[in-house]
Amino acid sequence: MARNVDALYIFLLIVCGMMTLLIFVCLVYFAARFRHRPGVRAEQIEGSTPLEITWSTIPFVIFMVIFAWGAVVYFKERTPPADATEVYVVAKQWMWKVEHAEGQREINELHVPVGRDVRLIMTSQDVIHSFYIPAFRIKQDVLPGRYTVEWFRATKPGVYHLFCAEYCGTQHSGMVGDIVVQEPAQYEAWMNGGSTGPLSATGEKVFAELGCATCHHDDSQGRGPNLRGVFGKPVQLADGRTVTADENYVRQCILDPGARRVKGFQPIMPTFQGLVSEEQVNALVAYIKSISAAKPGNGAKTSANAAAPPAPANLQPKGSQVQ
Numbered sequence: 001m002a003r004n005v006d007a008l009y010i011f012l013l014i015v016c017g018m019m020t021l022l023i024f025v026c027l028v029y030f031a032a033r034f035r036h037r038p039g040v041r042a043e044q045i046e047g048s049t050p051l052e053i054t055w056s057t058i059p060f061v062i063f064m065v066i067f068a069w070g071a072v073v074y075f076k077e078r079t080p081p082a083d084a085t086e087v088y089v090v091a092k093q094w095m096w097k098v099e100h101a102e103g104q105r106e107i108n109e110l111h112v113p114v115g116r117d118v119r120l121i122m123t124s125q126d127v128i129h130s131f132y133i134p135a136f137r138i139k140q141d142v143l144p145g146r147y148t149v150e151w152f153r154a155t156k157p158g159v160y161h162l163f164c165a166e167y168c169g170t171q172h173s174g175m176v177g178d179i180v181v182q183e184p185a186q187y188e189a190w191m192n193g194g195s196t197g198p199l200s201a202t203g204e205k206v207f208a209e210l211g212c213a214t215c216h217h218d219d220s221q222g223r224g225p226n227l228r229g230v231f232g233k234p235v236q237l238a239d240g241r242t243v244t245a246d247e248n249y250v251r252q253c254i255l256d257p258g259a260r261r262v263k264g265f266q267p268i269m270p271t272f273q274g275l276v277s278e279e280q281v282n283a284l285v286a287y288i289k290s291i292s293a294a295k296p297g298n299g300a301k302t303s304a305n306a307a308a309p310p311a312p313a314n315l316q317p318k319g320s321q322v323q
């Protein structure tokens, strides 16, 4: 992404530089050419339509080029590839806590392999921070109460600066870290040292500990919806809206279930606000994601569901939505 951003930026610099040069050349030339001479009277000019059209059209075209080019770069930078490796980031005053899907945790460091797409799912435990890697030309605010996302693919091994780019209190300037980009083999070795098991497994434990499983069963008999296959799919809400079950949706289900209710269920799910840490929410999200990923076992179950006589759409077990 850095190359795209740089190219656009250099283009802006060149356009601005040429404009500045043009203005100063004209300034000096006109000052000399039309300076006051004894006996010469200024002659009044009443404007020129061709001139007006020229100096409106040319800047317009240049600005539209900048706009279109900027939009293309922006949308590319804002759209993570679907198969990117996921890493959870929790910001707090004044550190970055990182959790890999494989279970590795680190503080103020993020290890990634070279050449892999990495998608960061970020939230804050307190105030607004901003995850900024200048070398990769990416920066994204990290907000309390929701997830924001950014992604990158590191192309060269090395250690790169990580900064917090949003003033977040007295030690804001100390909220720095390292992005460690390693060759795949090195990265594997690092990854295998001292892992606590996959994040989704931690999530499964949290799911059991918090009693989620008392309502969310593996079939359609529970008081809550079957969560298998929910992630990434559209969900019909009681108020008629249809939303996609992404990270922010699952997060809101856990922390603020009153904000949206799934159609066809009693509003009995309690809030877990204050009972779970950001890390536990991340683990739950990873777990719910993992039981929605297409797996052979899951698929078999799904086709059994699909063969069953059709139930009213809102009562269908969620698993049946898996393709």
Ligand SMILES: [Cu+2]
Binding pocket: 094, 128, 129, 130, 164, 165, 166, 167, 168, 172, 175
């Ligand atoms: Cu900060």
